[in-house]
Amino acid sequence: xxxxxxxxxxxxxxxxxxxxxxxxxxxxxxxxxxxxxxxxxxxxxxxxxxxxxxxxxxxxxxxxxxxxxxxxxxxxxxxxxxxxxxxxxxxxxxxxxxxxxxxxxxxxxxxxxxxxxxxxxxxxxxxxxxxxxxxxxxxxxxxxxxxxxxxxxxxxxxxxxxxxxxxxxxxxxxxxxxxxxxxxxxxxxxxxxxxxxxxxxxxxxxxxxxxxxxxxxxxxxxxxxxx
Numbered sequence: 001x002x003x004x005x006x007x008x009x010x011x012x013x014x015x016x017x018x019x020x021x022x023x024x025x026x027x028x029x030x031x032x033x034x035x036x037x038x039x040x041x042x043x044x045x046x047x048x049x050x051x052x053x054x055x056x057x058x059x060x061x062x063x064x065x066x067x068x069x070x071x072x073x074x075x076x077x078x079x080x081x082x083x084x085x086x087x088x089x090x091x092x093x094x095x096x097x098x099x100x101x102x103x104x105x106x107x108x109x110x111x112x113x114x115x116x117x118x119x120x121x122x123x124x125x126x127x128x129x130x131x132x133x134x135x136x137x138x139x140x141x142x143x144x145x146x147x148x149x150x151x152x153x154x155x156x157x158x159x160x161x162x163x164x165x166x167x168x169x170x171x172x173x174x175x176x177x178x179x180x181x182x183x184x185x186x187x188x189x190x191x192x193x194x195x196x197x198x199x200x201x202x203x204x205x206x207x208x209x210x211x212x213x214x215x216x217x218x219x220x221x222x223x224x225x226x227x
Contacts, residue, residue: 025067027116035061037115040175040218043187044075044103044111051171053144053222055096056117063093065116071181074105077113082139089118098142108187110176140168144222149190152209161199161225169224170194170201177216186211192219199223 028034035057044050056063068077080098084091099113147155161167172194176182189211193204205219 025069025114027065027067027114029065029116031064031116031118033118034064035115035117035119037117039099039113039115040177040216041110041112041181042099042101042173042175044101044109046103046106046108048103050101050103050111050173051222052099052101052113052173052175052220053096053142054099054113054115056115059119061117061119062089062095063097063115064089064118066097066099067114067116068099068101069112069114070101071109071111072103072105072107075101075103075109075111077101077111079113080140080142090120096142108184110181110187112181138227141165141225142222143225144220146218146220147205149205149207149211149217149219150213151207151211154204154206155219157203157205157219157221159201159221159223161223163199165199165225165227167196167199167201167223168226170196171220171222171224172203173220173222174205175218175220177218178214182215186215186217189215190217190219194221199225 028036037056039052039054042050042052066079078100081092097115101111103109143159145157145159147157149155172192174190174192176186190207195202201221201223203219203221211217
């Protein structure tokens with residue numbers, strides 16, 4: 001397993017790539033046992049940001065490689081890594097990755113996060129580095145819920161931190177589960193509104209009747225929790 005983990009260090013040292021859509025992605029490059037997990041196309045507002053949480057399949061696996069496709073090189077993608085040494089799966093990553101995209105484009109764009117997941121028999125422990133004053137607290141946990149949105153529908157996605165946790169952040173994302181980027185007009189047909197109450201995050205998603213069933217629209221509600 002150590003040899004396998006060593007092969008993917010280079011992949012984790014660089015944030016998700018930002019080449020135009022349609023290229024071959026490299027999330028499994030150099031990894032012998034790798035599960036390709038493509039995410040949906042996530043809407044990135046003009047001159048704005050977007051976040052999305054993508055998870056490995058159920059079972060014992062951790063993120064070993066990451067990549068992304070974008071509809072414009074004006075979209076820049078990164079991911080949230082955990083503190084620890086050495087940089088490797090199970091330390092820097094767990095069974096999910098939290099992607100961030102920032103756009104300098106004046107038009108709505110999309111990005112597709114992609115994971116390369118590797119099976120592991122270990123627990124994928126969490127590690128932190130020490131500081132001169134005190135070590136940092138445990139890494140934040142990212143939790144999310146997704147609802148499917150059809151034409152002329154109103155749906156609510158809800159997620160919350162555990163009773164032992166505090167809510168320190170939240171996000172919403174509109175995305176489309178299609179192989180190719182959706183038509184730019186589709187993004188305007190789905191609206192999402194986020195409301196935070198205590199430890200709870202709720203995102204109300206609504207769509208017009210002009211939204212196509214084939215768009216496979218989804219909305220994600222997310223919570224960032226710490227103990």
